[in-house]
Amino acid sequence: MFAKLPPLLQDYFEYFDTSPIMAVLLGVVIVVVGVALLRVALRLFLFFLLLLAIALVASYFIAGEERTNETLRRGAQEIGQQVDEGLEKGEKLLKDRYQEEK
Numbered sequence: 001m002f003a004k005l006p007p008l009l010q011d012y013f014e015y016f017d018t019s020p021i022m023a024v025l026l027g028v029v030i031v032v033v034g035v036a037l038l039r040v041a042l043r044l045f046l047f048f049l050l051l052l053a054i055a056l057v058a059s060y061f062i063a064g065e066e067r068t069n070e071t072l073r074r075g076a077q078e079i080g081q082q083v084d085e086g087l088e089k090g091e092k093l094l095k096d097r098y099q100e101e102k
Helices: 007-018 022-062 065-101
Strands: none
Touching: 007 022, 022 065
């Protein structure tokens, strides 16, 4: 059963066998730290999202609506092209790997 688990979890279970109370406390500390980091990450995400919204509104006032819309469309097209290229590369890699296994 433990053979399929990652080594870190195997070590944790061994630690749990030797000291269950400390293992549970370690688990609780890890969860608390994870939740705290998640809250910080969410706040940073919201902060940068707010900065993006402010920059977009400022661009409409400073550069004008047409220029801002044109820039956004061009950026979206470039991102779309990059995604398509990435998908093509991934598809090619998967086909190559599948053919190698045969």
